[in-house]
Amino acid sequence: MTEPIAMNPPADTATPRPIAISNWLYSVAFLVFIMVVVGGITRLTESGLSITEWKPITGALPPLSEADWLSEFQKYQQIPEYQEISGPAGMTLADFKFIYFWEWVHRLLGRMIGVAFALPLLWFAAKRAIPSGYGVRLVALLALGGLQGTIGWWMVSSGLSERTDVSHFRLAVHLLTALFILGGLVWTALDLRQLARGQNRPARLTGLGMAVLAVLVVQLLFGAYTAGLNAGYVSSSWPLMNDYFVPGGINWAAGIWSALNNDPYLIHFIHRWWAWVVVGVLLILARKVRPIDRRSSIAIHIAFGSQILLGIATVMTGVDIHLAVLHQAVGALVVAATVWGVHILGRSAQ
Secondary structure (H helix, E strand, O other): OOOOOOOOOOOOOOOOOHHHHHHHHHHHHHHHHHHHHHHHHHHHOOOOOOOOOOOOOHHHOOOOOHHHHHHHHHHHOOOHHHHHHHOOOOOOHHHHHHHHHHHHHHHHHHHHHHHHHHHHHHHHHHOOOOOOOOHHHHHHHHHHHHHHHHHHHHHHHOOOOOOOOOOHHHHHHHHHHHHHHHHHHHHHHHHHHHHHOOOOOOOOOOHHHHHHHHHHHHHHHHHHHHHHOOHHHHOOOOOOEOOEOOOOOOOOOOOHHHHHHHOHHHHHHHHHHHHHHHHHHHHHHHHHHOOOOHHHHHHHHHHHHHHHHHHHHHHHOOOOHHHHHHHHHHHHHHHHHHHHHHHHHHHHOO
16 A cells, blocks of 8 residues: 655745835835934924824824814914914914925824835734744834824924924934934845845944944034024124134023033034034044945934025024924934944954
8 A cells, every 4th residue: 555645745835025124114214214304394494392292093084174174273372382372473274284285294204104104014023934033123113203292292382382483302312212213224124135145144333333333422412402402593694603613692500411401502512512422423433434334434424414505594594494404304314324324344344
């Protein structure tokens, strides 16, 4: 009696697709970049408090009738920003529609990014196309994106009852989280590209890489403080601030820590001069990566060079809105270029 022929189990058809996932992450990073730019416009046009409620689902639709617009305007009229600033300045319904538009676009982009990340992630997971070790990282990035929405509302809520603007501390958390997500997306996309080339170990943070990122984070923090406190307006001259290297008007009464975190003169001073510390460490980074990947070195030079010129121009024009928006946009590009360079260091050190 012949024995039955054993049936071989079906071969595992899962095929990791690191390049496809990397391209997808770059596209999401681009959306995050656009959101950072729109966030800058929202801040500079004082639009952030125009939508006084957080409706993650139904809020995706703007007001669709004149009655809806009047209802939203009436809600805005209840908050201190309208009662103390925009109301006395003579804000009309048309003016309100303008600021509402930018805040609505900002929130809509947040929803779009969530969908653009979550749905492809589910598809790649269903196809078992995510390389081993990357699933947790991708889910963590998704969770951080969801948390960013909560942080955004936490920021907005700080300006709805007792203040005429949002807390600059919460603004800083919101901006730094967005830039951290941008950096995480770029870093992971670069790791996946290396994986596709046969490099199985992700890049690691080197000592120099961590130092460069730490110096950059300080600059980004004071940039967020500068935006949140309107500190860019305290001086329109460069290199001196109102004819002094160290500006007058700094309030030291509550101590140096309070001044570092709350005084617009000191914050502006630190932001404009710490920039040169950033330039120094980025020059070192660019020099280190140039023999490995010249493109990264060029990107770092272009990014920080443009940012310095835009920062000076923004100050000297009294914070021209177009230059200020470009300054925030290029700031995000500095983050991306720096992450690229630090990643190169991390993979070359293995």
